[in-house]
Amino acid sequence: MxxxxxxxxxxxxxxxxxxxxxxxxxxxxxxxxxxxxxxxxxxxxxxxxxxxxxxxxxxxxxxxxxxxxxxxxxxxxxxxxxxxxxxxxxxxxxxxxxxxxxxxxxxxxxxxxxxxxxxxxxxxxxxxxxxxxxxxxxxxxxxxxxxxxxxxxxxxxxxxxxxxxxxxxxxxxxxxxxxxxxxxxxxxxxxxIDSKSNIEEKPSDELDEAFKSEFDITLTEYADFVYALISLAQKNEEDIVFISKSNLINHLKCELNWEYNKSSYAIDNFSLKYRDRWEIPPEGYSENDIYPWVFRRSLSYYLKPLIIKNDKNETVIYGFRNVYHSGLNLINLITKGVYKTNNSSKKFTSLISKMIDKKGKEFNEIVFKWFADNLNLSKKFNYKLESNVQIDKIVKVEPKYGDIDILLLDKDKQRLFSIECKNIESARNPREIIHEIERFFDDKNWIKKHQRREDWIKNNFDKLGDKIGNNLKNYKIFSMFIVSEELPIIYLKKNPIDIIPFSQIKKEGLGFLDKYY
Known part of the structure; x- marks a missing residue:
């Protein structure tokens, strides 16, 4: 400027x-x-x-x-x-x-x-x-x-x-x-592009109830709510809807047979409202919920697509595309386990924890299957492939090494690959980038833990070999992270352990391992 x-x-x-x-x-x-x-x-x-x-x-x-x-x-x-x-x-x-x-x-x-x-x-x-x-x-x-x-x-x-x-x-x-x-x-x-979407699948009872504990309506009802808002815009052939809150409640009564309080709560829960000064968060929220440089904010147009005007009719204003996209955004944050739960109910927080575990296990299985399928087709490797190798059960002391998500042995060339899989959302702004760096590099986080595990393997080839049924004497060990998507940290810092996007591995095939020989 x-x-x-x-x-x-x-x-x-x-x-x-x-x-x-x-x-x-x-x-x-x-x-x-x-x-x-x-x-x-x-x-x-x-x-x-x-x-x-x-x-x-x-x-x-x-x-x-x-x-x-x-x-x-x-x-x-x-x-x-x-x-x-x-x-x-x-x-x-x-x-x-x-x-x-x-x-x-x-x-x-x-x-x-x-x-x-x-x-x-x-x-x-x-x-x-x-x-x-x-x-x-x-x-x-x-x-x-x-x-x-x-x-x-x-x-x-x-x-x-x-x-x-x-x-x-x-x-x-x-x-x-x-x-x-x-x-x-x-x-x-x-x-x-040709894969079938599961967007129309009915949510589980657990997901419905956890969603209700957070938003006062079930996820199934939320989907109906979004559809009713969009249908109103389409019926009136309007990109932007201006409607009094009372008339919108009547519309939800006709479309969904909702009683007054349910409709009012739903409208309020997914609305941005007057509060005099934007930079002062409303009760129950913090500054991190309003600042534009913080993503996944609960108090944002990204997740709250309705605006309530401070007039006698409490006019509700919305664009139908953002109603649809905010619904997808919310469901995506929940199913990926990245919805912020600072002030959430125990039931909803527990659900998010399960989603995190689920997406981690699913990604591990996808990567393991990729290795299994490609190694089976290759004549280059005499290999052994193991998943979820539990080192702490070998050590039998205070747990501190965790599991090897995927263990790959090249028996002919005597290479051992210790692979950590991370299903992680890519950072999209400076604060998330810094958090991403901290997760990998802080003393108690991922790289340090992986290095401790690698040191243990180097000093305990005999014990690990007994566990997996293979003599590991004279093997060389190589460690890596395989991540679910491209991350800024790959390009921002020199990493002591390779961080490789799964998309790169799928593109290069087993040839991505050539650098380790």
């Missing part, structure tokens, strides 16, 4: 690299500056007009995303220069991401702060200016998280041009990650 050094009245000298403490202070100052600018800008316009334009913008983003996956697949497989296609896809996705997060946060701010007196309708030019201002705000919140991290090199220098110079290697790293991530997505999409 032009003249930002002057606009925030930066107190630091030109052309002098800031210390980390100074950079932290400066980034907070810039973040506060941008949110103040956003708030001053939005009150210039009519609230109803602006919220409608933002919701319609978000509906268009969702529509564009829905068709881009199919289009990208076609362009990729029908273009000789695949590398240029991937770069175009990454660029387009990046722009959609910028628009998406900027639009969402503006919707959330307007939902919280509704006391606008202006009747001026925002022009397209001013709307674009507001979007750019909001993305600058979000970009600096991301910068602030990087600066606060001990893992990321990030330097800031005030320049005489009234801009801030930023020095970091993240750009090149993320370009490589995004390219590989997009390629992974295309290959996964092409593989699964």
């Amino acid at each position: 032009n003249d930002l050094v002057t606009k925030i009245q930066c107190k630091f000298d030109y052309n002098q690299k800031l210390t980390k403490k100074e950079s932290v202070e400066l980034s907070h100052q810039i973040v506060n500056y941008f949110i103040e600018c956003i708030k001053k800008e939005i009150v210039k316009y009519d609230w109803d007009n602006l919220i409608k334009k933002l919701i319609l913008n978000y509906e268009n983003i969702l529509f564009n995303r829905s068709i881009s996956s199919v289009n990208n697949l076609y362009y990729y497989f029908n273009n000789k220069d695949n590398s240029s296609v991937i770069q175009d896809i990454v660029s387009d996705d990046y722009e959609l991401d910028k628009l998406s997060i900027s639009t969402r946060i503006l919707i959330e701010i307007l939902s919280a702060e509704q006391n606008f007196n202006s009747k001026v309708k925002i022009s397209n030019e001013n709307f674009d200016t507001l979007m750019a201002l909001t993305y600058n705000y979000i970009e600096w919140t991301f910068n602030s998280d990087y600066i606060n991290s001990d893992y990321i090199d990030f330097e800031i220098t005030p320049l005489e041009s009234n801009r801030f110079g930023i020095k970091t290697n993240l750009g090149e790293i993320f370009d490589t990650f995004r390219n590989n991530k997009s390629l992974e997505h295309i290959n996964n999409f092409s593989t699964n």
